[in-house]
Amino acid sequence: MEWLSAENVIAVVTAALGIVASLAVLWYERRVPRRTRIGYRVQLDTPVSSAERTGRAGVRLGFFQDNPQLSDATLVLLRIENDGSQSIADADYTGRELHGLMAEFTSRAVQGIAVTAPLDADHLLDHFTPAAGLRYAGDTVYLPRVPLNRGQHFKLLVLLTGGAVGDAIRVGGGIRDGGVYPNRSTTPDDTPPVFSRATRMITVLLTVCVVVLASIIVVRDDVRPPMGCAKGELTITGSTAFEPVAKDLAAKYMRDCAGSTVTVDARASREGLQELNERGAAAKGGAPALIALSDVPRRDSFPELIESQVAVSVYTLVVNDEVTLGDLTTEQVRAIYRGDLQAWDELPDGPENLPIVLASRKTGSGTRDIFRDRVLGGVYELAYSSDDCGTKDDRSAKVFRCELDSTDRVLATVAGTPGAIGYTELRAGAMPEGVHTLTLNGEAASPDTIADSDYPFREVEYAYTYGNPPASSLVASFLNYLLRGGGQDVVRTHGHLPCSSPKGRTICAGDAAQ
Structure with a gap:
């Protein structure tokens, strides 16, 4: 044979x-750790209220024996840990609700909770806030989407009434590519061995x-792409403010997923939405291989488009370095764009003999709409009076203003034009030479402090598809990569706050409700 x-x-x-x-x-x-797995076990379940005999040890007095409402109180200590083989991020919790896990205490009612964590992981306690989903009701404690590195744990101490010691206790919740299971400790220090x-x-x-x-066996040449990849061609259009992020996302996706071609053709937010809507309608039931990124929501203009919140983008005012100011108030900015102030020396400490030149974006720009709504109080900018920002063509105009078709052109124009002022998204990299940013009302633009400050110049970045793309399509794969996969690291690197992060989720949800 x-x-x-x-x-x-x-x-x-x-x-x-x-x-x-x-x-x-x-x-x-007894178990094989999954790629993502949360384990839990009951380390303490004891009565704490009534006096009881303890055999030869004598009699133990309860802690709450003088409080009739806690006459049947019990204390339960739960240890919840990542005992799988991979770290668990907040996006790995798959439930639709704000919370990530639920701890249920059968037949007992929760009266109070306390959370502890080891000294080397006390940062986990920052996630246990009502805003992140921590609460209790009835027999259930709702726990936030706490990110856990491999082996990390926290403990939940729960005061209960009703029921009895030993009643069933269960922790549940959805975990991507894994689950939540009871486990046990095999060593005195309460730490299970790795192997x-x-x-x-x-x-x-x-x-x-x-x-x-x-x-x-001869190793074959064909190497399959990572799980979730798709082949084909895809175009990313829309926001020029988000273009640097889109280009890095496309390059990283193509490196990770062989056989895919992702092209970035940024124009302006409204133009991108218009193109997506037209191509989707022309497809007659199909979904075009196109994703439109937009700095502003579509409102009711394109009912067929499906939106996904990507990240909180922070914007800033920029001026030419010859403008020696470092801060403007909102009212000063509005006065400049109304034409009430036409030279910088009309402001306290402003440089002398330097006219104000407004380097603005063209109609259709999401960044321009955000600037109008968030900073100018909904008032539209005056008509432009210059074609190139070098010469004021309309001498009778109140403002010296030109319009540009991209964020990069705004930055280049401000850098090369003495007295120029413009607006742009806050980029992680250094600004071009000759440009510096301004604080607004004394507040600096920063994604790290945006949740705790009154800085107004920010907006949510959206990704749009025409209807729901097929699950196996490159559109669906790239969108998942952007919202929940490796693309999140790219978004953070460029100085944006992902909507999937705890702080970003709160801001994005608030903006969606407005």
């Missing part, structure tokens, strides 16, 4: 040993089998 060669026999035997080793691991171990002795021995055997098998 042709297949009965020495190589094939060794390959079959090695494969069989590998299967046996795998089954042995399952037999020796048992049997597991280590079988792992060595399995590794030897795999190495032998790999040395026999």
Whole structure:
């Protein structure tokens, strides 16, 4: 028989040993950690109120024996930990509600809770706030979407009434590619070992089998892309303010997912939405391979478009370096754009003999709409009076103003025009030479402090598709990558606050409700 060669026999035997080793691991171990897994166990469940006999030890007095409302009180201490093989981010909790987990205490009512964490992970306590979803009602405690590195844990101490010690306790919730399961500790220090002795021995055997098998079988050239990737062509259009992020996202996705081509063709937010709507209508039931990024929501203009909140983008005023000011009030900015102030020396400490030049965006720009709504109080900018920002063509105009078609052109014009002022999103990298940012009402533009400050010049960035794209399409894959996958790191790197983060979720939800 042709297949009965020495190589094939060794390959079959090695494969069989590998299967046996795998089954042995399952037999020796009570569980196999999933990629993402949360484990929990009850470390304490005891009455704390009534006096009771404890055998030869005598009598134990309850802590709350003088409070009739707590006559049947019990204390439960729960340890909740990441005992899987991968870190768990807040986006890995799959429930639609704000909270991530629920701890249910059958037949008992929750009266109070306290949360503790180890000293090396006390930062976890910052997530346990009502705004992040922490609350209790009836027999249930609702826990926030707490990010946990591998092996990290926190403890939940719960004061209960009703029921009895030993009543069922369950922790549940949705975890991407994993789940929530009860576990147990096998060591006195309450820390389970990473691998048992049997597991280590079988792992060595399995590794030897795999190495032998790999040395026999010819490695094929075709390498499958990571899970969730899709092949094809996709275009990203819309916001020029978000263009640097979109370009880095496209490059990273194409590196991770071979066979995909993602092109960024940024124009302006409204133009991108218009193109997406037109191409979707022309597809007659199909979804075009196009995603439009927009600095502003679509309102009711394009009912067929589906929006997803991406991140909170922070914007800032920029001026030419010859303008020595570092701060403007909202009223001063409005006076400048109304034409009430036409030279910088009309402001306290402003430079002399330097006219104010407004480098603005064209109609259709989401950044321009945000500036109008958030800073100018809804008042439209006056008509432009210059084609190139170098010469004031309309001498009778109250303002010296030009319009530009991209954020990059605004920055370049402000850098090269003495006395120029403009607006742009806050970019993570350094501003061009010759430009500096202004604080507004004494508040600096920063995604790190936006949740706790009154800085007004910010908006949510949206991603739009025409209807719901097919789950297997490149549009759906890239959108998932942007909102929940590796693209989140790119968004953060460029100085934006993802809507999936705890602070970003609060801001994005608030803006959506307005």
